[in-house]
Amino acid sequence: MEEVALLLLLVQLPATAILLSRLLQAPGRQPPLQTRSPTPDLLGRVSVIVPTLNEAARISPCLEGLSRQGYEVREIIIVDSRSQDGTVDRVKAMQTHDPRFRVLTDDPLPSGWVGRPWALHTGFLHSSPDSEWILGIDADTQPQPGLVASLIQTAQQGGYDLISLAPQFILKELGEFWLQPALLITLIYRFGAAGSAADGADRVMANGQCFLCRRSLLTQLDGYTSARRSFCDDVTLARNAARSGAKVGFLDGANLLKVRMYEGMKETWQEWGRSLDLKDACSTPQKWGDLGFLIAVQGLPLLVTLGIAVYLILGGAATLPIRLALGLNGFLVLIRFALQWAIASSYDFTQARSAWTFWLALFADPLAVYRIFLSSLRTPTQWRGRQYQPLSASPSE
Incomplete structure (x- = not known):
């Protein structure tokens, strides 16, 4: 012994x-982001991209949250990968109330690409060149009012080229409340709390559920191409951006973004657990x-x-x-x-x-x-x- x-x-x-x-x-990390109101200089600065594949059961809170964002959002592009469950119908219904929404169907998945970065890349290529920022949002999120304005103002004031947010998680069942926090702690132990400074590009953390990037940086990186094969494309892209000299931030967005990722302990174990090693983004x-x-x-x-x-x-x-x-x-x-x-x-x-x-x-x-x-x-x-x-x-x- x-x-x-x-x-x-x-x-x-x-x-x-x-x-x-x-x-x-x-103790020295950046404080959680707070709701902010847009200012006139932010008019039309952001194109939002939401990749979807059979999200009808959970996309409504996301669409409603995006519709409550201000005039800083120029367009909201839903890139759908041929959903069979009425996802597109929900988006079209939202279009009647908010003309900023539009639906694209991405081309068949090319060899060597994973679906999510392909959909985001498609949205980027079809976004307005007049938008200074591209914001990727997942369909299972619930954006709170003032999210986008807070993101842009934080990026401008901090000189960031890329910001992603740690959300507030919505859990319901016994098993997921027991397992999910333990999985989350694996990230905190490896990379520190959201808002902490990363120790080099290879230790950068990111979350694609809310991922704001300068258009000029995405153009420099050839869109999402460098993360095309990655099942953790958010971290892969953020680390590639940091290696290129961009200022990257992973901040606490619990006040501005909620997410219901998975239903129950089994799905949490299967779906989130399979990418938490981040092997696609590291040596x-x-x-x-x-x-x-x-x-x-x-x-x-x-x-x-x-x-x-x-x-x-x-x-x-x-x-x-x-x-x-x-x-x-x-x-x-x-x-x-x-x-x-x-x-x-x-x-x-x-x-x-x-x-x-x-x-x-x-x-x-x-x-x-x-x-x-x-x-x-x-x-x-x-x-x-x-x-x-x-x-x-x-x-x-």
Whole structure:
């Protein structure tokens, strides 16, 4: 047991130092964005693009939220990939109230492209050249009034070329309230809280659910071409932009954007879990290094703490390495409890039926890290109802 404790200390001590260096940036991070009113100089600055594929059941709040944005939005382009469920009919109904909406049907998916970046690329190519900004919005989001004006003014004041937002998540069921926060923590451990400065282009984080980019930067990057093969195209594109010298921000948008991503624990595990490793946006050493880091600081602490406690209760020798390992892992568990409280504002509890399980998400941490491991081993062949041949691409492509 003493040898195991020494091995744990050897691995976990440097990982804990890295974790603390990231978390200690939180007090200096940019505050959450707030609602802002548009000003006359913003007139017609933004083209909004919404990629859709069979979104009829959940797109209405997105369309209604976009219709409440001000005159800074020039056009709202819905790029539909031949939906069969009435998605287009819902958009056309909205057109009768707001002429800024228009529907495009993208061309058949070319070889080597994933559906989402292809739809966004199509929308970019068909957007007005007079729009200074391109805003990608997912169909499962609920934009709040003042979202777009806040984004543009924040970008102008901060000198950003690209901004994406961390939303407020709408959860409902017992299982998803237990699992989803543990999956979210894997991102915070690796990249810090939203609003924190990234440690280089390869550590940039992004969220394509709300992704604002200067048209000039997208033109420089040839639209979404550099992320065409990526199942995490948002992070891939943001990192490519950062490598080109662009100023990229990932900020807290919980006050301005809500999202109902998945229905229940099973769908959360399958759909979100398969891309959280971000393998399409990083090198192989970075992917496995991040996984090892997560195992050390998130997957093991609760198990080690409980295991050593049982060992000591059963009469095991409390040697110095064992006491140190217990103290270190207990400290990591305390950090995790504190983070659970800190991320509570990232969740909308108003529709919850089993919100109490949110506070038990710590016990899902080993499962969340295991899901990252599984995703790291596999290349997706199915996404949003589409089948793909195995794709491969370097993260710098």
